[in-house]
Amino acid sequence: MADRRGLLIILSSPSGAGKSTLARRLMQWDDGLEFSISATTRAPRPGEAHGREYYFLTEEAFKQQVTDGQMLEHAHVFGNFYGSPVAPVRDSITSGRDVLFDVDWQGDLQIRNSDLGKHALSIFILPPSIPELRRRLESRGQDSADVISKRMLKSWDEISHWGYYDYVLVNDDLDATEEKLKTIISAERMRRIQQPALQEHVRKLQMEFEEQS
Ligand code: ADP
Numbered sequence: 001m002a003d004r005r006g007l008l009i010i011l012s013s014p015s016g017a018g019k020s021t022l023a024r025r026l027m028q029w030d031d032g033l034e035f036s037i038s039a040t041t042r043a044p045r046p047g048e049a050h051g052r053e054y055y056f057l058t059e060e061a062f063k064q065q066v067t068d069g070q071m072l073e074h075a076h077v078f079g080n081f082y083g084s085p086v087a088p089v090r091d092s093i094t095s096g097r098d099v100l101f102d103v104d105w106q107g108d109l110q111i112r113n114s115d116l117g118k119h120a121l122s123i124f125i126l127p128p129s130i131p132e133l134r135r136r137l138e139s140r141g142q143d144s145a146d147v148i149s150k151r152m153l154k155s156w157d158e159i160s161h162w163g164y165y166d167y168v169l170v171n172d173d174l175d176a177t178e179e180k181l182k183t184i185i186s187a188e189r190m191r192r193i194q195q196p197a198l199q200e201h202v203r204k205l206q207m208e209f210e211e212q213s
């Protein structure tokens with residue numbers, strides 16, 4: 001068994017607040033981090049590749065995977081299904097690698113209520129303001145005006161769940177938010193439950209203690 005257990009690091013935010021950008025930066029920071037590649041029934045955006053950003057599935061294939069118990073969590077978001085395959089998560093955390101999830105509040109709730117929930121660390125990213133959120137969605141240049149309006153309408157629904165997360169950051173300055181995320185993750189890796197090897201270490205300390213007394 002690895003010395004430490006991996007964390008399930010959940011990043012949520014209204015669309016456009018910056019969680020994908022932050023997730024990318026975290027992946028560059030630590031190559032021991034694994035990104036949980038979700039399955040989705042939505043169409044790929046320009047530049048997105050199957051198996052890199054998402055596994056793009058038909059609705060039928062998606063529902064079959066859910067029925068077969070292959071999803072740690074799944075949800076219906078913006079008219080499409082999204083879900084996190086469970087097998088790679090179990091592999092990663094038992095071998096001591098953290099897994100980063102970009103999921104909505106429904107995914108957060110299901111992961112925290114799952115058998116892996118005790119290893120979850122949930123972080124919510126808030127935008128500095130609603131006009132700035134719209135500006136970021138528009139500047140990303142990936143979605144039509146119609147899709148942007150749909151995402152803006154949904155943003156309050158997402159923001160209203162902020163109180164269920166372990167940590168909440170306002171993503172004003174990108175570099176500062178990135179630093180805060182790194183600090184949180186570094187500290188959470190030292191949670192007692194994340195360090196199964198401590199049991200053995202303390203047993204050894206006890207033996208040494210008894211030998212010298
Ligand atoms: P999300 O994944 O939450 O939908 P993105 O990470 O795609 O959001 O970010 C949306 C847009 O906002 C992108 O163009 C990104 O470069 C930009 N952005 C992210 N964080 C900041 C920030 N702190 N300040 C300014 N722009 C940002």
Ligand code: 5GP
Nearest residue numbers: 038074075077082083084102103104106107
């Ligand atoms: P997008 O279509 O912009 O990539 O993602 C739309 C929303 O779906 C985002 O809020 C994102 O966090 C969420 N999402 C992406 N993958 C998953 C997933 O596997 N599960 C859940 N519950 N939400 C997801």
